[in-house]
Amino acid sequence: MEVAPSILTADFARLGETLEEAVEAGINWMHLDVMDGNWVVNKTITFGPALIRSIRNRLGPDAFIDCHLMITNAEETWSQYVDAGVDLVIAHIEAVDDAAALIANLHAADCQAGLVLNPDTPAEAILPYLPELDLVLVMSVVPGKGGQSFMPEVEDKVRAFRAAIDSQIADGGRPTKLMIDGGIKDHNSAQVADWGIDVAVVGSGLINDRGTIAENLAAINRALAQ
Numbered sequence: 001m002e003v004a005p006s007i008l009t010a011d012f013a014r015l016g017e018t019l020e021e022a023v024e025a026g027i028n029w030m031h032l033d034v035m036d037g038n039w040v041v042n043k044t045i046t047f048g049p050a051l052i053r054s055i056r057n058r059l060g061p062d063a064f065i066d067c068h069l070m071i072t073n074a075e076e077t078w079s080q081y082v083d084a085g086v087d088l089v090i091a092h093i094e095a096v097d098d099a100a101a102l103i104a105n106l107h108a109a110d111c112q113a114g115l116v117l118n119p120d121t122p123a124e125a126i127l128p129y130l131p132e133l134d135l136v137l138v139m140s141v142v143p144g145k146g147g148q149s150f151m152p153e154v155e156d157k158v159r160a161f162r163a164a165i166d167s168q169i170a171d172g173g174r175p176t177k178l179m180i181d182g183g184i185k186d187h188n189s190a191q192v193a194d195w196g197i198d199v200a201v202v203g204s205g206l207i208n209d210r211g212t213i214a215e216n217l218a219a220i221n222r223a224l225a226q
């Protein structure tokens with residue numbers, strides 16, 4: 001299972017150094033959480049395309065960058081994130097009207113397409129789009145901030161996506177990746193790997209006062225190896 005850092009608990013004044021620390025620790029996938037001050041329940045603003053462009057410039061072309069759009073108007077503004085240099089745009093199914101059109105637009109712009117669902121949204125909301133999706137993201141917290149507690153009740157939904165993706169791949173379809181986001185730490189990383197997660201977003205479990213990113217990643221990898 002791959003680990004992608006979320007930078008919400010980072011010191012934004014030192015973001016470049018933090019991201020380079022992640023790259024030096026062997027991390028290649030960066031997960032950028034975009035909130036518009038409106039869509040998430042706590043009405044927070046994080047950052048937008050300008051900061052993402054700076055991150056792309058700083059990390060260079062080899063890093064894989066996704067943006068997790070927690071915004072009301074992803075269908076209007078997705079191209080700003082493509083122009084900023086992301087490899088994958090992930091939009092909330094609860095916030096889009098025509099997911100098929102958004103996926104087609106992203107692919108036409110040579111960008112990977114992902115959909116994400118909240119803890120209380122059923123898998124059926126996304127399953128019809130699976131054949132066209134590069135990634136499905138299951139939220140294991142209510143989106144809005146880093147450092148929240150993991151919600152183990154999403155297990156059945158994760159396993160349903162794993163089974164659907166495995167059968168899609170067995171039929172020669174797209175190898176859609178399965179990601180989880182929220183509350184992942186060293187103590188539950190093996191659990192979600194066992195559910196069939198390909199990529200775990202880890203924010204406060206990687207970027208915290210207790211250790212360096214390399215030390216925290218090593219603890220996760222030790223847990224995964226057991």
Ligand code: DX5
Pocket residue numbers: 006007008009031033068141142143144145146147148181182183184201202203204205
């Ligand atoms: C929550 C964000 C997550 C979050 C992860 O709204 O989508 O990416 O920052 O942070 P942790 O790992 O601390 O839950």
Ligand code: ZN
Pocket residue numbers: 006031032033068181201
């Ligand atoms: Zn996220």
